[in-house]
Amino acid sequence: MSRRPLPYPELILYNGKIRTFANQNPSCEALACSGSRIVATGKSDDVRRFAGPETRMIDLQGRTAIPGLTDTHVHLSEKGTAEMELVDCRDFYVEVHSVADILQRLANAAATAPRGSWLIAHGSPMQDFRIADHRFPDKHDLDRVCPDNPVTISFGAHVTIANSLALAAAKITRDTPDPAGGHIKHDSQTGEPTGELHERAQLIVKKVAPEFNYLQLKDGIVFALNQCLERGVTTVHDIVRYAEPVRAYQEIYKEGRMHARVSILPRVIESMIESKSLTELGLITGFGNEWLRIGGVKMSIDGGITGRNACFHEPYENDEHNHGIIRIQQDELNHTVQVCHDAGLRCCVHAIGDKAFDMALDAYENAIEHSPRKDHRHRIEHMGNWLATPKLMQRMVRSGIVAIPNIAFAYYIGDAILDCVGERRLTKAFPFRTLLKNNVIIAGGSDSPGYWPVDPLRDIACAASRKMRWGEVWIPEERITVAEAFAMHTTTAAWVGFEERDKGTLEVGKLADIVVLADDPFAIEPEKIKDLKVELTLVGGEIKYQA
Structure with missing residues (x-):
């Protein structure tokens, strides 16, 4: 049994199959947490002896616990509010099988939208490959169902379709040149823009479309972090491209609404943030605390x-x-x-x-x-x-x-x-x-x-x-192997985040970021791991999600 001196632990998990992912002692039956850290691991009877009158006891009843999972590449702050606010035309989320289905969802949104207000929608990447028409809608399709509203619909991060009103608002015409690093698709017969914009060309219309307000941004981040917890994710590396998400994360942390940990990766090209903004302040990778820190910089x-x-x-x-x-x-x-x-x-x-x-x-x-x-x-x-x-x-x-x-x-x-x-x-x-x-x-x-x-x-x-x-x-x-696949989201991910001393395994001294699963992922067919129910997610020894 491993332990460090303590008065009483705040929490003990016992009677479980705890996979620590540590090289030594890869499994145990129980662990104790205090002050956000793991303070003891071992057999249930041994660890339970440390309990005090106010220690919370959780009987795992044979269930499996693993270290909290990390996703090292997300666009959470930019997409969290979108999950709540945008017209959803994604075939990976909703029943959309054709261009007509997309148009119907847009028409439904337009029916209740004020005349002249923007409608912003999102589809799934490469959706043109999967839907019956094998194409994206174009501006003419969008114009038919939304003649009185500027409309944009993005299909992933790299393609956006705009209707005529949106193109006009962005001043995109047949004579508009492709921006560096972007492409405006034109009709081969008429030379007119079709509404399809690639890469940096998307920014032309995004600059004139309304953005979410700051409170919506904050609520979207909280919403998205809570969704992460539902799948056992306790840390994300989030790519940001302007100052507001960075400020929002800090305020959410101070407000006590940050329930998962974040390493921020500021984008320093094609961004409102420049590399000199960080270098002139002398900020380096790792600046921050256990909840919010700078993880590096991003460029594409x-x-x-x-x-x-x-x-x-x-x-x-x-x-x-x-x-x-x-x-x-x-x-x-x-x-x-x-x-x-x-x-x-x-x-x-x-x-x-x-x-x-x-x-x-x-x-x-x-x-x-x-x-x-x-x-x-x-x-x-x-x-x-x-x-x-x-x-x-x-x-x-x-x-x-x-x-x-x-x-x-x-x-x-x-x-x-x-x-x-x-x-x-x-x-x-x-x-x-x-x-x-x-x-x-x-x-x-x-x-x-x-x-x-x-x-x-x-x-x-x-x-x-x-x-x-x-x-x-x-x-x-x-x-x-299953162990190698888990390492990509635990031990290796912690090292990639410069956090191997704090995360990745369930060992004494490390953060008590723990996921309780309904079954043992090492005892079932690998393809069934995706269907595992997450029953508890703990961050710093506190329950942040419970099924």
Whole structure:
């Protein structure tokens, strides 16, 4: 039994199967918590002896407890309010099977909206692949059902469709040039914009559309964090692009409404926040406390796969002129990475296509060569989804770069990605077994919410079983073990967050972030892990969610 001296613990969990995920003593029957930390672990009878008159006792009745889960890549503050306020046309959430279904939901919203007010909706990424029409709606479709309201509908983070009133408000015409790093789609016959906007072109219309007010933003963050707790998530790494979410998080914490922990990743290009805002203040990765801290900085080299904008050396299938979009040129990328690296800020660089992978590694290698620093823990977001060549993996390991793959992409839209990228490039898609074999460090990030819910249990099930939502067992030789899949959201995720001394395992001295499951994930078929019920989520030894 492990323990540290204490008067009385505030909470004891006993009579359970507690999987600590620690190398020594990987399981125990009971643990005690005091002052937000674990103070004892061991057999039930031994730990229960520490109970005092006010100690809360929870009989696990044989249920399994595990460390709190971490999602290392979310857009929670930006999407939390959207979950509450936007017109929902996402086929992963609601019954939408055609363009007509989308239009009906918009028409229903327009029926109760004041004339001239904006309607803002969201669909799912690559929804054009799955619906019966095999296309997105265009401005003419939106105009028919919403003639009196400006309308935009985003399909993931990389494609937005606007109707004529919204285009007019943004002053987008047939003569509007593509912005750097973006694309305005035009009708091949008339030259008029179709309403489809990619990457930075979306910002033109977003600048004139109304934003949520500050109170809505705060309530949306609280709502989204509470949704995380329902799936056992106690820590997220949240990407932010302007000051209000940063302030909102601080106020929510002071108000006592922050029930999960957050590492903020400020975006420093295509953002209202610049890298010098952080460097001139002298802020470094880890600034903050156990609840809210700076986890690094974010920047995006290429577009998203869901908008067919990720940048590859070879073109997309059946689109020989489309290699994707570069949003940051190499010189700007090198400079920004160098400045942040020198300032003690960990970089998290979005790169989805193989050309972007090379650019990211070039920038990292340049920075490390000029200013060697061993424990930087720089990341490439989305690396590990595909095209992990031996040369690329060697470069990753040599420079100590962490990969943040997104198995949720495979689970939800792998079939659509196959259609646009082609089987040859996806022969070894989501090659987690290969990555681990080659000593590449991988941690799990969902890119949620908005696309799909934050749910590491779903992602763990997928990584260990390779069973996809669209029905196929995809590349089964790249399965990893259940333990390896959990590590991506516990022990490895804690290390990636510079928090391995506080999180990732249930050991004495660490934070009492604990999840109680209805069944043992190591005793069931891996694909069933996604269906496990979370019965309790504790953060700092306090119950923050109870089913």
